[in-house]
Amino acid sequence: MRYRRPRGVNDITPAEVGRWQRAEEAYRSLCRAYRYEEIRTPSFEQTELFIRAVGEETDIVSKEMYTFEDRGGRSLTLRPEGTAPVVRAFLEDKLQGQDRERLVKLFYIAPIFRYDRPQAGRYRQHHQCGAEALGSSNPAVDAEIVSLAMSFYRTLGITQVTLLLNSVGCPVCRPQHLARLKAQVAERLGEMCEDCRRRYADNPLRLLDCKSPVCREITAGAPSAVEMLCEECGEHFTGVQAALQALEIPYTLEPRIVRGLDYYTKTAFEFVAPGLGAQDSIGGGGRYDGLVEQCGGPPTPAVGIGIGLERVLIAQEAAQKATGLEACATQRQGVLVVALGEEAWRPVLGLCQALRQAGHPAEVDYRRRSLRAQLSFADKERFRWAVIIGEEEAAADTVTLRDMASGEQETLPRGGLVSRLKRENEPC
């Protein structure tokens, strides 16, 4: 009997893990530059947190959560999104301190769990690089978050990124907008497609996004969310655009951008990139001015983003293919200690240990193969050095050091190897 991984989840194999680490490190160092601090929250929370924060009627809560009861009868849920846990920690760990006006800037890299139907770029466990800025209503903070994401994409070589921007209003103007939209459509609802009749009840903003000609005709002329914004939201939206222009970040106004989580207010944005098929969104976020208060804290305006790492890596690969840039050959590194015969084998383990303690990745071929085979192995595995110990070297307490790139060799006392390599520690 063989086990297989559950549907929709992935192993990150040794062959891939380098790309993951490079992307994660790029994100961490960018966040440092933008002065965001890392926070790590648990993989699961009280179910109630997500229901309250994300919204009972959302797809995420109503059909995508991994919810279970622990042995104590508590209902827990695997993190289906990154913001709610951060807000919870912000309040519970009192991260704002005594300064009520303080801007708290946090980032995370964390697995996210959703019971979706898997397809390329959509998984039941994926990873998000997120950032949240809590405590400011300044539209420049929205732009800062956008700028952080843009820099991240650029660092990874993903250049064909489009920023889609919208404003979904606030508790004052959004209901008015929805009411007006539904009113316009109501009379002819019967003529609309099945999907749109469902949207009318579940997600009216999506009515504007239908491909059916009839539905298009019915919704034609309906006001977009932006046109219905109240004064405060309108001003904020103008401010965000001004800040983006100041940062020279191009964007496309896109009224269809609707975040699938109820807590969003005002700014909503999404980044799309080529090479991903239908799942082309490589990041999304927006403002959530009401969430902290809704979670039991003081009124605290906030804005955040989530970036899907799996999709970012797919987009990166597509971008590299498009530009004909092959991943550069991994550089030679480390030492293969080659032992030939019984006498030679004796000093090998100690030599290996000494090399490792001096910081050189060092390995022995435990298969005890021929010199030819071992050198071939050293080449394939991209070792920088081979240290050969045969009968001669064993008898004289020396080693032969071979540079695998040039083929040059020298013989030196066994005890002098570590200090000899110390001089050569720079990459070739």
Added chain:
RNA sequence: GUGGAUGUAGCUCAAUCGGCAGAGCACCGGACUGUGGCUCCGGUGGUUGUGGGUUCAAGUCCCAUCAUCCACCCCA
């Protein structure tokens, strides 16, 4: 959740009408006894996703199931 396509060696893929499961790459070895990359020669490697069914005979046909992919939906 809805509709569709595809599952054969580590990888990429063949296999006519239902008739001996194959190639290239990779891997191991040799040519070259202690010197890698090139070349040539040889070799290892398979529960044809899984479970049933039809048949003298199933990779091939039928049913179920699992997985992946595509579109919808949704989202990162």
